[in-house]
Amino acid sequence: MAKLILIVGATGLQGGSVFKALYATGKYKNRALTRNPNSDVAKNLLKKYPGIELAKADADDTASLRQAFRGADIVFGMTQANMMAKEQDPTCDEEYEHGKAIIDSAISEGANSLVFSTLNSMNTNSGGKYPGVKHFESKCKAEQYLLSKSD
Structure with a gap:
């Protein structure tokens, strides 16, 4: 029986590319995660x-994530920076919180594998020259959170 793979962001560019590539293999049962199943993009996927x-x-x-992840063998997770939230509240780290919610939901629902799209710390990689690239830092922080959950 084919494994069920859930792709976060399947109606976007990155998640959509992953979705299309995995679908083309014919090896998986595919579940596409979307915030709006009534959108034209979601309808076109179907x-x-x-x-x-x-x-x-x-x-x-989180409850909606857990419900969507239920029964998934593999989860492809990713986050997207919300620039408006960051402009309104510079202390907001919504992207990290979203990553954490995806990670926790995949673990709590028993996914066997989680492939999580992240970035390296720009602050670390630049030796401190570029400390303010928040979406890099948020993705890196989410990766560290995931690694802290690993056996």
Whole structure:
């Protein structure tokens, strides 16, 4: 029986590319996560890729993530920077919180594997020259959180 893989952000550029590549292999049962299953992009996925599932969830709603992740063998997780939230509140680290919610949901729902898209710390890589590239730092911090959960 094919393993069920859930792709976070399947209606976006990065998640969509991952979704299309995995679907093309024919090796997986695919579940595409979207905040809006009624969007044109989500509807087009259903038309273009027979046999897929759409799951509605939002990284701000852990219960919806857990429901969407239920039964998934593999999760592809990613986050997207919300520049408006950062402009309104510079202390906001929404991207890290979303990453943490994805990680916790995948673990709590028993996913066997989690592939999580991250970036290296720009602060560390530049020797402190570029400390303020927040989405790099948030993704790196989420990766460190995931590693802290590993056996």
